[in-house]
Amino acid sequence: MEHLIPIGQFAAMTRLSAKALRLYDENGLLPPARVDPTTGYRYYRPDQVAPGRLIRLLRAADVPLAEIRALLAEPGVARLDAYVRDLEARHAGQARVLRYVRRMFDEEGAGAAMTHEVKAKEVAAQPYAGRSEVVSIARLEPFITESIRDLTARVTPVGPPFAVYHDPINDEADGRIEVGVPTAERQPDGDELPAGLVAYTVVEGAQTDYPEILGAYDAVADWAKRHGHELVGAPREIYLANAAGGEQARMEIAWPIR
Amino acid sequence: MEHLIPIGQFAAMTRLSAKALRLYDENGLLPPARVDPTTGYRYYRPDQVAPGRLIRLLRAADVPLAEIRALLAEPGVARLDAYVRDLEARHAGQARVLRYVRRMFDEEGAGAAMTHEVKAKEVAAQPYAGRSEVVSIARLEPFITESIRDLTARVTPVGPPFAVYHDPINDEADGRIEVGVPTAERQPDGDELPAGLVAYTVVEGAQTDYPEILGAYDAVADWAKRHGHELVGAPREIYLANAAGGEQARMEIAWPIR
């Protein structure tokens, strides 16, 4: 109990503000060693300076308080590394989007090369074996590739695999996605893509990556609207070729219309 | 005035929420083409879809609305590039801090090698020629190097240049810094570092970079406190050697004490 430090001095030693320290008290991040029960004055121990400085460093790197609390509770390098990986992924995503916007700005004068040829076609009913799950944007790609691998091993595909997006999936919201491979006969536990009219376009190469792919979806939706159609149901991506074989990735975006 | 689109449809076309669209209206980012004066209903033109989608892309990259407004007002690639440079600098800063924290976590078990030897010494009064300015953290380094170059060209230095930090300078707040080179005689427009006791430590190499340098400041402040001294006035950095000459950077952190 010796050498208790009032909040002002402790703030100077940790370079945190008194206001921030009160907040960290409320949040249980760094509760003072003693709080005078009658006056409410906060007093800190000298050995709380080091955690305080650590919190300040992490806040300087914009680490959320919830993550800091977790790091303090479990002070291994593993959780920190996981956070850093996550952060780097977010940074990379931002950079990709900004590069795309830069190209949009650039090509505005030079005649936008980012157009998509959209057509309509009548498709027959197509039985398939599928798997459906609610996934986050981070789990999206792994889920698709793993599902295709598993399904292809289980049934004999009679066409390229596809994914149906039942909900929008983005940074804020998870959503349901269904991955399927078409089969000749209807499977016992399988479903069927209904017959009907679809608007579609084919994209390849860099156009198949996010955020470029959004342009293709927009083009299909715009085309349908301009031609007096109405979008019905969920859009699907049909994976005609992936980039693994040294070729370019190629996929069809198809959206049922009426 | 043909084909005006109510907010719900426009939201679907741009993948923005109606709530966000109302906010962008208030902020002047994307005001609807028409607002019914009696009902308050918002109606958009089809040619507002493209700007709406652009805003959504930029928001997905976490660009602040104020910056988006500026980008829309001045749609060149220059402003966007400036933003991206700024963003990358921030990302790099976060990564540096997190690498530092990672080393702290790592060395916690293996005996922290991040200690500083602090001593006290009596210094004589030192006249100098100096320049003072309120700078942001981004302008800090350029101001120091430019000031040293200019001052060294103007007077004959009798010792290594230094910087006095009158305020804390960090991401949130600018602060006053003074850069000086010591001179033999007091200059007409010059000032003088007062004689007195200082606590100091010498750091070199990677220790001279942010955020590692914070450890040296903390060590000096802690040492002063533990030895019953009081910090008075502003700390200074004395640039004993910089990294340009193939050598390691080396600097002294000195803080007047009583």
Next chain:
DNA sequence: GCTTGACTCTGCCCCAAGGGCAGGCCCCAT
């Protein structure tokens, strides 16, 4: 023409992580 269901409006409260201020105690040195 009327009803109904879907759409839209404004206004309020909420999140993170504090900054800033007001009004009121409290602590310590003289």
Next chain:
DNA sequence: ATGGGGCCTGCCCTTGGGGCAGAGTCAAGC
């Protein structure tokens, strides 16, 4: 004991919306 500075709580503000309540509106079916 009396200052002056330190500290307390509580309230409003920021960014970029999400969510809800209650009320008003639009369009389609009957």
